[in-house]
Amino acid sequence: MTEPVLSVRNLRVAFAGRRGTLTAIDDVSFDIARGEILGVVGESGAGKSVTGSAVIGLIDPPGGIVGGQILLKGERIDTLSPDAMRRIRGRRIGMIFQDPLTSLNPLYRVGRQIVETVRTHTDLSEKAARQRAIDLLAEVGIPAPERRIDGYPHEFSGGMRQRVVIALALAAEPELIIADEPTTALDVSVQAQIIALLKRLGTERGTSVMLVTHDMGVIAEAADRVAVMYSGRIAEIGPVRDVVQNPLHPYAKGLMGAIPTLAQETDRLAQIPGSMPRLSNIPQGCAFHPRCPSAFARCLVERPDPIPVGAHRVACHLYDRSEASAA
Amino acid sequence: MIAFILQRLLQSVAVLFAVGLIAFSMFRFAGDPVNQIVGVDTPYAERVAIRKDLGLDDAVAVQFLRYAGNVVRGEFGTSYQFRQPVSALLAERMPATLELALCATLFALTVGILMGVYCALRRETWLAKIFLAISLVGISLPTFLIGILLIFLFSVTLGWLPSFGRGDTVRLGWWTTGFLTGSGLRALILPSVTLGLFQMTLIMRLVRAEMLEVLRTDYIRFARARGLTTRSIHLGHALKNTLVPVITIAGLQLGSVIAFSIITETVFQWPGMGLLFVQAVQNVDIPIMAAYLLLVAAIFVVINLVVDVLYTIVDPRLRLSTGRAA
Numbered sequence: 134m135t136e137p138v139l140s141v142r143n144l145r146v147a148f149a150g151r152r153g154t155l156t157a158i159d160d161v162s163f164d165i166a167r168g169e170i171l172g173v174v175g176e177s178g179a180g181k182s183v184t185g186s187a188v189i190g191l192i193d194p195p196g197g198i199v200g201g202q203i204l205l206k207g208e209r210i211d212t213l214s215p216d217a218m219r220r221i222r223g224r225r226i227g228m229i230f231q232d233p234l235t236s237l238n239p240l241y242r243v244g245r246q247i248v249e250t251v252r253t254h255t256d257l258s259e260k261a262a263r264q265r266a267i268d269l270l271a272e273v274g275i276p277a278p279e280r281r282i283d284g285y286p287h288e289f290s291g292g293m294r295q296r297v298v299i300a301l302a303l304a305a306e307p308e309l310i311i312a313d314e315p316t317t318a319l320d321v322s323v324q325a326q327i328i329a330l331l332k333r334l335g336t337e338r339g340t341s342v343m344l345v346t347h348d349m350g351v352i353a354e355a356a357d358r359v360a361v362m363y364s365g366r367i368a369e370i371g372p373v374r375d376v377v378q379n380p381l382h383p384y385a386k387g388l389m390g391a392i393p394t395l396a397q398e399t400d401r402l403a404q405i406p407g408s409m410p411r412l413s414n415i416p417q418g419c420a421f422h423p424r425c426p427s428a429f430a431r432c433l434v435e436r437p438d439p440i441p442v443g444a445h446r447v448a449c450h451l452y453d454r455s456e457a458s459a460a
Numbered sequence: 461m462i463a464f465i466l467q468r469l470l471q472s473v474a475v476l477f478a479v480g481l482i483a484f485s486m487f488r489f490a491g492d493p494v495n496q497i498v499g500v501d502t503p504y505a506e507r508v509a510i511r512k513d514l515g516l517d518d519a520v521a522v523q524f525l526r527y528a529g530n531v532v533r534g535e536f537g538t539s540y541q542f543r544q545p546v547s548a549l550l551a552e553r554m555p556a557t558l559e560l561a562l563c564a565t566l567f568a569l570t571v572g573i574l575m576g577v578y579c580a581l582r583r584e585t586w587l588a589k590i591f592l593a594i595s596l597v598g599i600s601l602p603t604f605l606i607g608i609l610l611i612f613l614f615s616v617t618l619g620w621l622p623s624f625g626r627g628d629t630v631r632l633g634w635w636t637t638g639f640l641t642g643s644g645l646r647a648l649i650l651p652s653v654t655l656g657l658f659q660m661t662l663i664m665r666l667v668r669a670e671m672l673e674v675l676r677t678d679y680i681r682f683a684r685a686r687g688l689t690t691r692s693i694h695l696g697h698a699l700k701n702t703l704v705p706v707i708t709i710a711g712l713q714l715g716s717v718i719a720f721s722i723i724t725e726t727v728f729q730w731p732g733m734g735l736l737f738v739q740a741v742q743n744v745d746i747p748i749m750a751a752y753l754l755l756v757a758a759i760f761v762v763i764n765l766v767v768d769v770l771y772t773i774v775d776p777r778l779r780l781s782t783g784r785a786a
Contacts, residue, residue, distance in 0.1 A: 223687030235678035250686045285776040
């Protein structure tokens with residue numbers, strides 16, 4: 134097996150607040166292979182976006198990485214100087230944000246924004262960079278790119294703007310793209326196009342994608358593997374079909390059960406009782422135990438570590454063999 | 461664009477008409493101009509004759525319409541105190557005021573924007589906090605007091621800079637300039653700082669607040685995620701977006717710099733239009749007062765128009781759709 138493009142090891146991210154430190158990401162580990170799309174799902178505040186920001190080095194003070202390692206092709210990037218990290222951003226790791234309407238500077242033509250990015254990271258001349266910008270716009274499916282390159286962001290529709298944003302993220306051919314809710318602000322029909330575009334990047338360019346979303350439909354359609362996050366930790370991670378069809382962690386089960394289907398007609402939509410704890414008030418033991426239907430004594434005191442179960446890794450005491458045999 | 465400018469020009473005429481009307485109805489309370497013209501022992505009959513001669517017997521509306529008619533023909537009347545055409549008096553004083561206003565505005569813009577950007581980018585430093593404290597002083601102290609304090613410090617105590625007047629000027633056609641002589645430039649420093657200080661602190665605080673706002677936006681975050689240099693993010697992307705609202709305020713402030721120069725010119729005995737106006741008020745010289753007010757109104761109107769046009773140049777979203785939109 135080849136070396137993963139991204140390898141996150143025991144990552145911890147904390148925010149210093151007036152009333153002590155809040156741990157937003159606690160002991161998170163995962164790998165992303167070349168050309169692979171890793172979906173990251175969870176409720177709001179589960180730490181999905183913070184994980185993405187940590188990887189690209191964009192966590193603003195008072196927050197910061199307080200533990201663990203982030204490796205890009207085997208080399209540590211979480212300890213780099215700000216300027217060295219800046220060179221990696223855009224060059225080796227690209228990022229796409231949720232709202233294409235606000236991601237582009239309204240006062241600059243889109244071409245200028247792409248050219249600027251290309252020229253920051255490569256030695257291309259102004260002319261060559263402009264040609265590259267046109268090629269990029271064509272690649273992400275913008276019609277008549279040689280004309281649209283001189284348009285301003287407000288002259289593009291939402292879906293087209295997200296394509297421009299993706300073109301910008303691709304400008305210097307990064308190995309990894311972090312897509313933070315890239316389809317949330319778009320129409321469903323446009324969503325499908327953007328997902329198809331992201332998938333094509335993996336197959337044609339070998340670009341890896343970390344796809345952060347709360348939309349299980351998007352994950353099921355786009356991702357190869359999926360990590361389910363809860364309260365700053367990964368509850369379950371595994372191949373997307375397995376996790377969707379046969380979730381192991383009680384939270385993942387609840388999450389998948391909450392997806393309404395047309396096949397079964399129900400009067401009431403399934404939901405997980407309660408809500409995710411606040412960062413300042415994470416319960417002892419497993420953070421999910423107050424909402425968990427299968428919680429037992431151990432869950433109240435001991436934090437479960439991820440255990441491999443088949444192709445999954447699950448952070449749940451239910452799957453601890455020693456516990457199962459003892460019980 | 462041309463239709464837009466024409467429409468604005470038509471509105472401007474209406475504004476000027478209104479300003480003239482209001483000004484004229486207020487002049488009646490300024491005093492009796494005849495008293496200023498004649499001596500103490502002038503007989504009553506002569507006073508009546510002068511009053512009739514100046515047309516002051518007619519109703520205010522008649523006087524105003526007569527004045528408006530003259531203005532349209534380019535005649536602003538004759539000053540009661542100087543017995544000279546008002547237009548010549550104003551033209552003679554205008555270079556001094558415009559040069560002062562220009563220097564004050566340049567000072568306010570450059571120093572204000574530099575300090576504002578610094579305060580936004582290095583928010584936590586001591587220097588930024590000192591700048592903010594200074595800006596409080598600039599905003600709260602009245603102009604005349606600042607002028608007197610500056611004169612006290614730099615002219616009286618240190619003796620570095622002149623305390624009044626324009627210094628030596630050079631005549632270029634009808635324009636007199638203080639830019640070409642050392643004493644003229646030195647004389648400009650204190651009045652410009654006095655006049656521009658309020659605008660400078662205003663611009664500085666505005667730039668700081670706007671820039672902090674802009675730095676929080678998604679496109680700045682996205683620019684950072686693309687690995688652009690801090691320099692190009694701050695001084696390119698962020699500053700350009702910051703300046704959009706600053707242009708409006710700065711433009712409108714330029715108008716008030718010219719209008720407020722009355723106080724500064726009085727403190728520094730600066731031979732400009734403001735000083736002329738103050739003297740005209742003291743002597744109830746209605747033609748000068750009317751012409752000055754119209755001129756200031758016209759300057760405001762023109763500046764507003766320029767600001768609107770500048771706005772569309774800076775912000776492409778305000779440009780009229782050219783059919784390229786998706």
